[in-house]
Amino acid sequence: MKLGLDIMGGDFAPKTTVGGAVRALKVLPKEFTLVLFGDRDKIVPLLNEHGVSVDNFEIIHTTEVIEMADAPLKAVSQKPNSSIGLGFKYLKDKKIDAFASNGNTGAMMVGALYSVKAIEGVLRPCLITQVPMETGKTGILLDVGSNADCRPEMLCQFALLGQVYTQYICNTPDPKVGLLNIGEEEEKGNIVAQATHQLLKNHEGINFMGNIEARDLFDGQADVIVCEGFVGNVVLKEAEAFYKLIKRRKINDPYFDRFNYEIYGGSPILGVNSNVLVGHGISNEEATKKPDTPC
Amino acid sequence: MKLGLDIMGGDFAPKTTVGGAVRALKVLPKEFTLVLFGDRDKIVPLLNEHGVSVDNFEIIHTTEVIEMADAPLKAVSQKPNSSIGLGFKYLKDKKIDAFASNGNTGAMMVGALYSVKAIEGVLRPCLITQVPMETGKTGILLDVGSNADCRPEMLCQFALLGQVYTQYICNTPDPKVGLLNIGEEEEKGNIVAQATHQLLKNHEGINFMGNIEARDLFDGQADVIVCEGFVGNVVLKEAEAFYKLIKRRKINDPYFDRFNYEIYGGSPILGVNSNVLVGHGISNEEATKKPDTPC
Numbered sequence: 001m002k003l004g005l006d007i008m009g010g011d012f013a014p015k016t017t018v019g020g021a022v023r024a025l026k027v028l029p030k031e032f033t034l035v036l037f038g039d040r041d042k043i044v045p046l047l048n049e050h051g052v053s054v055d056n057f058e059i060i061h062t063t064e065v066i067e068m069a070d071a072p073l074k075a076v077s078q079k080p081n082s083s084i085g086l087g088f089k090y091l092k093d094k095k096i097d098a099f100a101s102n103g104n105t106g107a108m109m110v111g112a113l114y115s116v117k118a119i120e121g122v123l124r125p126c127l128i129t130q131v132p133m134e135t136g137k138t139g140i141l142l143d144v145g146s147n148a149d150c151r152p153e154m155l156c157q158f159a160l161l162g163q164v165y166t167q168y169i170c171n172t173p174d175p176k177v178g179l180l181n182i183g184e185e186e187e188k189g190n191i192v193a194q195a196t197h198q199l200l201k202n203h204e205g206i207n208f209m210g211n212i213e214a215r216d217l218f219d220g221q222a223d224v225i226v227c228e229g230f231v232g233n234v235v236l237k238e239a240e241a242f243y244k245l246i247k248r249r250k251i252n253d254p255y256f257d258r259f260n261y262e263i264y265g266g267s268p269i270l271g272v273n274s275n276v277l278v279g280h281g282i283s284n285e286e287a288t289k290k291p292d293t294p295c
Numbered sequence: 296m297k298l299g300l301d302i303m304g305g306d307f308a309p310k311t312t313v314g315g316a317v318r319a320l321k322v323l324p325k326e327f328t329l330v331l332f333g334d335r336d337k338i339v340p341l342l343n344e345h346g347v348s349v350d351n352f353e354i355i356h357t358t359e360v361i362e363m364a365d366a367p368l369k370a371v372s373q374k375p376n377s378s379i380g381l382g383f384k385y386l387k388d389k390k391i392d393a394f395a396s397n398g399n400t401g402a403m404m405v406g407a408l409y410s411v412k413a414i415e416g417v418l419r420p421c422l423i424t425q426v427p428m429e430t431g432k433t434g435i436l437l438d439v440g441s442n443a444d445c446r447p448e449m450l451c452q453f454a455l456l457g458q459v460y461t462q463y464i465c466n467t468p469d470p471k472v473g474l475l476n477i478g479e480e481e482e483k484g485n486i487v488a489q490a491t492h493q494l495l496k497n498h499e500g501i502n503f504m505g506n507i508e509a510r511d512l513f514d515g516q517a518d519v520i521v522c523e524g525f526v527g528n529v530v531l532k533e534a535e536a537f538y539k540l541i542k543r544r545k546i547n548d549p550y551f552d553r554f555n556y557e558i559y560g561g562s563p564i565l566g567v568n569s570n571v572l573v574g575h576g577i578s579n580e581e582a583t584k585k586p587d588t589p590c
Binding site: 213216249 | 364366444446486488494508509511531534536539543550551
């Protein structure tokens with residue numbers, strides 16, 4: 001099995017991405033090959049620093065870079081020889097089985113949509129984030145930014161995608177789905193939330209527990225929390241704000257350490273025809289090493 | 296000057312509201328009279344418990360109660376003899392100069408709109424919350440729930456209302472206005488945020504600093520943070536979630552204590568033709584005492 005890794009993407013690339021690849025090499029079973037997409041002239045010296053032979057990897061040399069601030073659609077179409085561009089070409093051609101990047105999230109989403117494409121029937125793929133519950137469990141929140149504006153039907157699909165992910169990847173046999181809203185009653189919320197509540201309530205395949213308010217986010221009431229990407233991204237970044245405050249105020253607490261997104265592995269793009277993982281831009285070597293974050 | 300107080304509204308009413316009135320009595324200058332709207336048979340025994348004479352107050356006896364879960368529009372129209380109903384009648388008739396309640400926020404908004412009405416030209420009044428900045432300052436976030444769905448023009452007005460409030464009530468001479476968004480660049484965000492960015496940027500009366508991401512909410516970059524009510528309410532309640540976690544984990548930190556919404560005074564409804572204050576349902580006696588929360 002071949003795992004593709006974008007060496008050029010991320011705030012601290014290529015140093016942390018090469019470092020992550022070296023760490024992954026040490027723990028991966030022999031049947032896995034790491035395929036590094038990036039500038040060979042940057043990769044080889046870094047591997048030498050680690051004292052690791054180039055022969056341990058496949059390197060696909062790239063000549064362009066998609067920057068973090070690049071407009072996704074433009075970047076993917078105008079930089080086919082970037083690490084993200086070539087990574088998705090390989091994924092589409094089944095020359096690799098998975099592709100992971102700490103780079104431009106929007107470009108990853110566009111790349112996935114244009115190469116391996118959405119699963120038939122899926123309106124929009126989405127991105128998840130892990131929600132550390134105080135009970136010790138980890139829930140998921142989706143979408144967290146790839147779909148800023150959503151229709152109720154999209155949110156209903158996110159619920160299904162999240163439920164399947166939680167069942168099969170997190171081994172939660174009967175995950176509960178909550179709709180992030182500003183009140184518990186079903187008539188509460190904005191127009192999208194009100195309509196979504198009805199769709200979720202009437203969907204036989206969804207284990208819907210009702211609305212969940214942000215004040216109860218970390219209580220473990222819901223395993224899958226659904227919201228529009230705009231709101232989900234705000235929730236995710238407010239959690240980062242609190243984690244930042246906690247660190248700056250020198251508070252040590254093992255629970256709050258679970259909000260450190262530097263140490264998390266990538267999050268999958270749900271709803272596409274392959275394995276695509278997007279890591280946080282600030283991921284360190286250890287985070288880059290991880291194939292995915294355990295639930 | 297007469298200050299009206301809803302005795303029946305709030306999670307711990309009438310005990311905390313009468314207690315708050317007694318506390319306020321002790322600090323208010325003589326020219327202020329407290330007018331208590333509520334069930335006289337409940338108020339008098341509580342005042343007796345405090346050893347305070349009924350003669351210190353005006354009591355307006357009410358026979359109906361708007362519950363926290365009541366649908367706002369229906370409650371206000373069908374319960375004219377409730378404390379909120381009569382409070383707004385007195386406010387409209389100028390028999391009181393301000394009206395405060397810890398009760399049903401939606402009913403307070405509806406009551407204000409139907410009695411004293413919005414200031415001419417204001418599309419929708421809005422609710423603010425205080426944002427404790429790590430710099431020691433306190434910013435404001437608006438709207439936080441009274442307008443779940445907003446048009447860009449409404450958000451632009453919230454920016455103006457918040458700017459004026461911060462200038463004149465918080466004594467911040469030149470407040471900076473930020474738009475809560477999911478990226479710094481002006482093309483980021485959902486459709487409403489993208490359009491609002493352009494309005495704010497091109498409005499000569501607004502001191503617009505650009506987008507602000509939730510991870511920077513507490514850094515003090517913006518004094519006035521504008522968003523749709525759905526998002527603002529989620530942000531507010533996520534902050535409550537973190538405060539709850541911090542208390543449960545027995546972390547003591549003076550900065551995080553500023554997130555304790557039990558101790559905050561009421562928040563004004565901005566954009567109406569009188570002084571209307573809405574307290575948190577969980578307000579304690581000390582919070583009820585406060586006319587408003589200092590910035």
